[in-house]
Amino acid sequence: MLKTLMASIILVGATALPMQAQRQGPGCGPYDNCRGGRGGQGYYGQICTNDRNGRLNVRNGPGVNYRRWTQVRNGQTVMIVNSAMGHDGGRYRWQQVYINGREGWVRADYVCD
DSSP states (O other): OHHHHHHHHHHHHHHHHHHHHHHOOSSSOTTSOOSTTSOOOOEEEEEOOSSTTOEEEEESSSSTTSOEEEEEETTOEEEEEEEEEOSSSSOSEEEEEEETTEEEEEEGGGEEO
């Protein structure tokens, strides 16, 4: 009786494992808690300014007409979650970054891969 019970438990555990493995994996996948509790894909880049001690504005939207809410220092690593042409005439591409628990936008030509 005990052997039958143990065999049943092992079989149930073995069949449940593949379903669990499909939902979990390395990195930032659609089920992971990577972006402020929302999940999603992202990759990392480094802020690259012309000045070693420089800072880059982080804005509320993709363009200089959006308000600056913080700055990031040269060399700082940020998670990039989206990209768009600027809403300020479309001359520059902007990248949406996740930093300090919040999302903001920086000009893409100041982000090095």
